[in-house]
Amino acid sequence: MNKFKYYFILLLAGIAMVSCNKSDDDETVVEVRDYKVQYKADNDSIIKYLKTNYIDNVTANYDIVIKKIPAGGTQTSIWDQKTYPLKVRKVYNRDVYYDVYYLELRKGTGEAPCNTDKIYASYSGNLLDGTLFDTSYGYGVSFDLFVYTQGAVIDGWGEIFPQFRTGTSTTASNGVITYDNFGAGVMFLPSGLAYYASAQDKIPAYSPLVFSFKLYGLLRMDHDIRINGTTVTAEPDGIPDYFEDVNKTVTADGFDGNGYVYDLRDLVRYPNPPEWMKDDTDGDGIADFLDFDDDGDGYTTRFETTKPADAPVTGISKYYPFDPIPDNPSTPNVDESETYGIPAFGGDYTSPGRLRIHVDKNHHSVK
Numbered sequence: 001m002n003k004f005k006y007y008f009i010l011l012l013a014g015i016a017m018v019s020c021n022k023s024d025d026d027e028t029v030v031e032v033r034d035y036k037v038q039y040k041a042d043n044d045s046i047i048k049y050l051k052t053n054y055i056d057n058v059t060a061n062y063d064i065v066i067k068k069i070p071a072g073g074t075q076t077s078i079w080d081q082k083t084y085p086l087k088v089r090k091v092y093n094r095d096v097y098y099d100v101y102y103l104e105l106r107k108g109t110g111e112a113p114c115n116t117d118k119i120y121a122s123y124s125g126n127l128l129d130g131t132l133f134d135t136s137y138g139y140g141v142s143f144d145l146f147v148y149t150q151g152a153v154i155d156g157w158g159e160i161f162p163q164f165r166t167g168t169s170t171t172a173s174n175g176v177i178t179y180d181n182f183g184a185g186v187m188f189l190p191s192g193l194a195y196y197a198s199a200q201d202k203i204p205a206y207s208p209l210v211f212s213f214k215l216y217g218l219l220r221m222d223h224d225i226r227i228n229g230t231t232v233t234a235e236p237d238g239i240p241d242y243f244e245d246v247n248k249t250v251t252a253d254g255f256d257g258n259g260y261v262y263d264l265r266d267l268v269r270y271p272n273p274p275e276w277m278k279d280d281t282d283g284d285g286i287a288d289f290l291d292f293d294d295d296g297d298g299y300t301t302r303f304e305t306t307k308p309a310d311a312p313v314t315g316i317s318k319y320y321p322f323d324p325i326p327d328n329p330s331t332p333n334v335d336e337s338e339t340y341g342i343p344a345f346g347g348d349y350t351s352p353g354r355l356r357i358h359v360d361k362n363h364h365s366v367k
């Protein structure tokens with residue numbers, strides 16, 4: 001398993017080299033600031049922003065207009081208003097403990113994404129001075145919250161979107177999809193969870209960013225991998241990442257790992273990770289969502305969740321689903337029902353909190 005870490009570091013080094021090559025012709029050498037120092041400055045700027053701006057309007061479709069309180073103005077600041085909850089998520093990243101502020105305009109009625117899922121969302125991004133630097137004009141765009149995917153979003157998105165839920169959708173006869181009941185909010189990100197030192201088109205280096213957004217949909221991901229020599233291959237184990245979020249602890253000081261999984265081999269982002277970030281059943285340093293053998297018993301999770309030939313109900317899959325699945329009423333000719341989820345030793349296939357065989361190293365398979 002040490003090899004695993006080694007290749008990961010090589011991979012990171014590779015990425016760093018590519019980045020260096022890109023900037024070979026760039027004469028300017030910018031010294032990267034200390035993340036903790038920069039966070040303190042950013043946090044002061046964000047709190048000042050929240051105390052000197054107000055919510056001018058939130059439309060019926062959850063478009064928000066934020067304006068600066070004019071001199072002598074009596075508008076109630078975002079910080080002081082009580083109409084929409086101003087919440088804080090505590091985040092650990094690059095050895096900084098962040099308080100990330102976000103406004104909950106509406107939570108949403110559907111499912112919450114995990115911080116490694118794909119989402120379908122609309123957004124608008126502003127600098128603290130109000131400059132609009134990017135927008136999807138209310139249209140949904142697909143994003144990958146998993147920070148290691150090529151073209152993935154900034155870290156702050158993966159931290160805040162899981163606090164919201166998708167909603168409902170209806171498809172008209174002409175194919176146009178209308179979304180309703182979706183989660184909608186505004187996140188106020190310190191630069192350390194955004195682009196930090198790397199200036200973008202309209203974003204200067206070290207800019208805190210304000211994103212308003214609507215969460216329309218999500219796609220569950222299954223990220224497990226296998227290391228074979230120098231080759232890392234995707235080997236999904238059939239258990240989506242959000243079910244591999246085994247650590248359900250909310251700490252006394254407000255840290256919450258529910259809905260979040262982290263690749264703690266990444267010592268740049270997570271040099272001293274606190275316990276609440278760890279979802280690693282066998283404690284080998286590879287989080288369950290990446291580990292194709294969660295309990296470290298030498299049998300892959302896929303093997304351990306394979307139904308035996310004489311399984312009580314066969315269903316349509318070769319493998320047990322995580323939890324029992326009901327029939328889909330919209331496909332009357334196919335029975336998708338899976339009466340049993342991944343079993344625990346002793347034959348309990350249905351109760352939600354049980355220890356399942358793939359995370360119990362004493363039990364290798366159903367047979």
Ligand SMILES: [Ca+2]
Binds near residue numbers: 223236240
């Ligand atoms: Ca998985």
Ligand SMILES: [Ca+2]
Binds near residue numbers: 245258276277278279
């Ligand atoms: Ca977790």
Ligand SMILES: [Ca+2]
Binds near residue numbers: 281293294
């Ligand atoms: Ca592990």
Ligand SMILES: [Ca+2]
Binds near residue numbers: 295304
């Ligand atoms: Ca196993």
